[in-house]
Amino acid sequence: MDLDERKLKILKAIIQNYLETGEPVGSRTISKYTDLNLSSATIRNEMSDLEELGLIIQPHTSAGRIPSDKGYRLYVDQMMLEKEEQLNQATKEVKEMRELLLEREDKMESILKQMAKMLATNTNYATMISAPQVRGNKLKFIQLSRVEATQLLTTIVVEGNVIKNTMITVDEPLDDETLLKLNILLNTNLNGLPIEEINLAMISKLKQQAGIYDGIIAEVMDAVAEVIKEDENIEIYTSGANNIFKYPELADNQRASELITTFEEKQLLTELVQGSLTDDNGTGIQVYIGNETPVKTMKDCSVVTATYELEEGMKGTIGIIGPRRMDYDKVISTLKTLKSQLDTIYKKDDKG
Amino acid sequence: MDLDERKLKILKAIIQNYLETGEPVGSRTISKYTDLNLSSATIRNEMSDLEELGLIIQPHTSAGRIPSDKGYRLYVDQMMLEKEEQLNQATKEVKEMRELLLEREDKMESILKQMAKMLATNTNYATMISAPQVRGNKLKFIQLSRVEATQLLTTIVVEGNVIKNTMITVDEPLDDETLLKLNILLNTNLNGLPIEEINLAMISKLKQQAGIYDGIIAEVMDAVAEVIKEDENIEIYTSGANNIFKYPELADNQRASELITTFEEKQLLTELVQGSLTDDNGTGIQVYIGNETPVKTMKDCSVVTATYELEEGMKGTIGIIGPRRMDYDKVISTLKTLKSQLDTIYKKDDKG
DNA sequence: ATTAGCACTCGTTTTAATGGAGTGCTAATA
């Protein structure tokens, strides 16, 4: 027995109805509210087949059917094919985002936070956005400046314009000449160097050249090491966690507590980001249904992610987390448009 | 009828029992599990009085009693008096914190986050910590550096060592001499100046002196303005929001959703911080019971806050949010010790 | 002033009864 056109229509009808109501769908409902003009008995036969194919599930005898993960998967794949081309009808939501981006407050952090929030408000799902990861790791600029007599400010800039500051307190005030010497020492030796290539030998050479100021060099190097460390744990911003309470199937204490924890300990979401970057399938959009998601606490959720890429090879991930019965259509098309806007807007903007 | 010693003991017993169980407490329980050696009938009479005094409440006829906000208040005030002196027995929790602080990763942000987390783990309540607000607002240091031919880095340091960086892209490369001139211009005019005192007249004067480079000045001034803006909305870190699910009286969907939102939109917590700073009663500890809390979504919670003060007049707030029946004793003493450690540790550390 | 005793209240839990949505199967129909 294979999946003919009619079965597909019925499956689609079941899923769409279930997406709305969250209740198992019976044969009579399908019979009445589709233009198939089939009796409920026929639908029942077809549903029986669909169940045998593993696309729908009966929670218990004498209940209607709900989609299985496999069923959702088919539905989503199907849908993504259909929607492939009609992408460019910018939705209201994305227009708002565009404005938000253009107004850009320079602080990446606040843009991303706002974006996550807006996305959550518009979709009624929980959202996450990871800050773009920097690929380039070359040191671009190091500088020691005197802020007060005994206080030095270290400024480190890494390729991709990641900036790191640290205050260093010294015992004895440094004169201008020494400061200049140290700056030259640091820059001539380290500028343009990938951070990974800085090794102990190099550090001790620097210290030696710095003479009695080797302590300062040590502190600067610590700060440089910090940059790597910071880059390792990706910043992730979340919003709309409370939305899970809108879906009874996620809102029981056990599940809610786990999910809230997951959103709070953003650490756990990195898997999602990594997965999304790895599983790239060309479209830049990933759909994880139920157990497919790499985060175990989300096995009762579906997750749709989009990978965006800014200039300079900086990649980040946007994710929308909702119940299995999320509005895949809306979510995917929203993410698609948002992604394309992100990809292009930044590029445009950088030139101007 | 007034509140004699015995009534007080009974009230205390009721509250303590209720803190543990979360269930209304009956006369028989008190009769059996205290050393008062009174029959349940007597206890009943006393309870009737306590109810008349507004200290306890009967959720419905033929149920035990639970403490009213007023009852909790009495209990807490009483307790804080008793505990006033025996403060210095450093608990296990605080020792852990001490280690954490000494290990200090320099990034204030990550310390505070970790602290909130540890506090949440140890107490089983939700926690929040506000980053210390800077009082001093004088500009200490401004510098323009060339990072790449057409990219300038602005570094601004404000009293209290708040550092702000911005990248500025210019059309034409600047030569060293111009850069030096601009730096001198900025520093001679702005150094030591309170940010509030920078007005339009001064800006236009600077721009005029900068000649064709007035665009750069404008961007620098924007960055300075940013510093104020950032200082206005206080950073707040939260943790352990999921703990609310441990207390059935907070865990129903309605309430949980509201609370989660409150923790997510940290904005709403600022009231708590402000309140805590304002209501200072000398001890540095504030207890808000139920409706007393300034945040309306928390009317079914109790909140204990501590105000800590680092050197240089930087004040911040630590808050613990739990159910009305929170373990006030433990929470207050934990916060007290933590507060005192914070107050001193930082001071020590700054000198070394 | 304290206590034992008892009738009474009222929320919670348990059990039973009812309703109804939905299925699977069979026999009739086009």
Added chain:
DNA sequence: TATTAGCACTCCATTAAAACGAGTGCTAAT
């Protein structure tokens, strides 16, 4: 051969009734 009407059956959800039990308030005795 595909579709449909019809019916018995299943099982969850809802409602109703009953039993339970923790706790009270009051009275009378100590």
